[in-house]
Amino acid sequence: MYVRPATRTDRTALAELHTAAVEAFGPDGYAEEQVDEWAGADERSPEDYSVDAAGEHFTVAVRKGAVAGFGHLVLDVQEVHAVYVHPNYARRGVGSALLAELEGYARGHGCTGLALQSSMNAVRFYERAGYEQVGEGESPGGLAVVEMEKEL
Template sequence: MVAMAMAKVTTRPAGDADVDAAVEVLRRSITELCVADHQNDPETLAEWLANKTPEQFRRWLAKPGLRTLVAEREGRVCGVGMLSADGVLHLCYVHPDHLRRGVGRALLVALENHARGLGLERVTLDATTTAVKFYEAFNYRCAGASKRGFGVTACRAYAKALERRHRR
């Protein structure tokens, strides 16, 4: 049996043409991949998805200080990430059809590199139960107690010290 090569994942800044695909990634990822968090509770899902709309995504794109990226594979948007200028990771979502194929890693690396370019020394985030193992695999460490998220969800503060990349 011959192993098929996995299509390369690329990242780039999100634009107006990406809005619908990016919102689909966010909504499907939350609905389908974050069940351990929302527990299929309708009120929790409604609260979590309330701002995952094309209108809100356009507002994020226009907001100074937010770096919003999409990940693509074979020309299709398969992930969305967002980092604010103060080093807070707000979004890192992968389309369910592209899970465990390097999409999350590509987004995280690109956003961490952006943070380094801003001169930041660390990235912080609130990790859901679903995402904890992913972030820990990339050297994020717990930085605080659990706190209430959307509805029945809980989040835990995580942080990562950024190493400076040395140029040769």
């Protein structure tokens, strides 16, 4: 496996992976109707992934020639917006590698800490990576989330 910056040609894979991950892991923290809304496969589009936007950093993990996961960092607000792993590659270090790359990128750009909104099913993943719970909130889509932070 290796991690690299995402490109425009990855966007279709990101959209498909995003939906697959939500459908596979979302039920660990949310009701079926919430997962269906979050997955939003009919509404998700490759254009939703602004891989070349200024101030944002998308990265992908590639395993056996396939995009196994992706991460998204927004530097302006020092926030991890996403770490998603395809169900076929879960629990193999893909998410940890993506998160470590995002943190390294943030450090390299002067960030001293990162924040994120964790879905309920991912809280333990982020805690194992050193993030601490600082509150509860709601995602833009209306899902309950745990607000977390980590000093870099």
